[in-house]
Amino acid sequence: MKDREFLLLVCLVSLTLIFSNFSLFIKSIASSSFLQPPLKQAAQQLKLDEFRQSEQAFWNQIKEINLDQSSPPTEVATVNPVTIPPQQKTIASPNPQPSKTPVSSPQKPITSPHTQLSKIPVSTPAQKPVSLPPKPKPTVEKPYTRFLFVGDSIMFDLGVKLQSNLRKTHQINHTKLDYKVSSGLNRIDYYNWYNRTTTLIKSYKPDVVVILFGGNDGQDIIDQNGRYQRLLSKGWEQAYQDRVERYAKLLSASPVRKVYWVGQPMSRKPRYNQIFTVLNKIYQNVSQAHPKIKYISTWDTFTSGGKYLAVVADKSGKRRSVKINDGVHFTSHGANIISEVVLDQMKKDKIIALKSQPSKTSPESPSKTPPATAK
Template sequence: MKRSAMVAMEPDPVEEQGLRVRAGRVLAVIAGALFIALLLNASELEREAKAKPLGTERDVWVGIWKPFATVSRSLYLDRPRAWADDALDRGGTGDVFELPPATATVAATPTAPAQLVRTPSAEEPLRIWIGGDSMMKVLGESFVREAGGSGLFDPVHEPQLESGLTRPDFFDWPRELNRLASVQPRYDVFVVMFGANDAQGIIEPNGTIHQVEGSAGWVAEYRRRVAGVMDLLRADGRLVVWVGQPVMRSDGLSDDMAMMNQVYREEAASRPWVRFVDLWPLFVDSEGDYNAYIADDDGETRLMRNPDGVHFVREGGDRAARAILKVIRAEAKVD
């Protein structure tokens, strides 16, 4: 019987070692590339960590990214990201804009002019800027559609998701609104809405932190910011429409929104150029409670709110937009 011999192929030690070396080099290159990418974006990672709600989680992430950001800045590795942001008109200077002193404590309420904002025409429509936090996304889209159809209004919609007045280190609304207040051609009307993201810790300019929203110190600092924004938007012939937050599904969040709405209402009352629009009555049921389904102007029950219990769906946005537009039309004496 013929036996077939099989010769086992032994691995070549030199080739095997070469493969390991090449694999090691690949891993080293990948690790190096990831480390460089981390350094290039370290300042942004640190900024995002600082923008988190005040507390332990924020402190931990700031502690993780701060050393990388320090190295990145010392080696100027943060410059490419900064140049890209500047080219795309993203981000700010890094310093929080300081609001001018509020005028809420004037001895007497200034006299309102006979007409706050001019009556528009098809040739000269009112330039309207509408923006704010995430609540303004759907609402603003509805407003642009409702207002733009007449030819008397020229709306510009610029919301910033997850933004607000408590954390200018994340997005500095006072700085942005101060810039917008002086652009040419000028805006005749500003429609602003904040609060949905503001129920978190707030820091005074002197560094004092008020962790609990609704505390005396928190309300005082928040009121200063609201008053300051209202004041910096003031101009002859300009109307500022400050939109209040609606009722929320969460009782706790609703309480926070009601507290902030009170601040908006009180500060607007002492400023003739500001009109406060209260959305709360438009989105409660017959018992005065939150309900995602509300009867519209025709008496038809429709879905108004997102499943998250906070944001609007299209019908809700349309309902709120009509209420805002009604105020503007009245002030501009548009039939």
């Protein structure tokens, strides 16, 4: 009696386990080598039906995904769709007998899940246009309109002609001539050109300054240490160069845009030529150290073959004397020739226009400015 109850209990437990996981039981039977072929084929058929049901549930879930409500797509690499032929999808039965249940429809090929995912639109982030820096506008140089002429009495002769030629030929009317007789950079105890030039630049605000010194500087000098230096000695040359350097620094540090330092032309007196040779060398050397200052040599203007000429032709071909009897000061004709040399340099530097129409004046109304006389 007890054996029957035990056997009954075992059967009940076995049936309970079988029905709780029937699919696992069928799979185990199908893989058993002791099962008869009909039962084994039935187990394989149940296994295939279960696979179809799980596959159909997967595709139903894919179809239910709402892509419009999904989060914004990110950049992903898409996979080319691979179509799996129906023959590869069919699971062959171990029994050679044909199955009555169709495995797949040949009219609608089954595609891999990667095929559906590759159809999801992928958007790349919008590239911002590269903003190039604005092209710098070409700087238009302000014209040179205000001219200042400073120096001794020789500058007076030259300055008058420069003013006249700038007004008539280049229509430049803002000019100022400031000179002092018997002055220079030697005797600053007599006339201080450092202070005077600073005052002129602040008050007149010139664009261009033209300088001419040297006619009165051929004398002994007191250097910056208060020591007496004889004319044309090494100590004298150094002391005078210090004066010129100080004046050049003053001009370079000022708002003046361009400075022309005019050298002395050859004289008919050997004494002046000996002094002017040393002075011109100092003017040239100092000017080269200051980019704002241009040295203009006039040494050969009144020469021919290295010899002084008392009569020289201007650009129009008119021949007249160029200096008065002292051999230093210009005549009106000589001052006009030196002014042409200065203006030609200004044209090369584009300070004034290369070509300008002369101002129109009627014969009945001559110019109010009288011609300058030699001093």
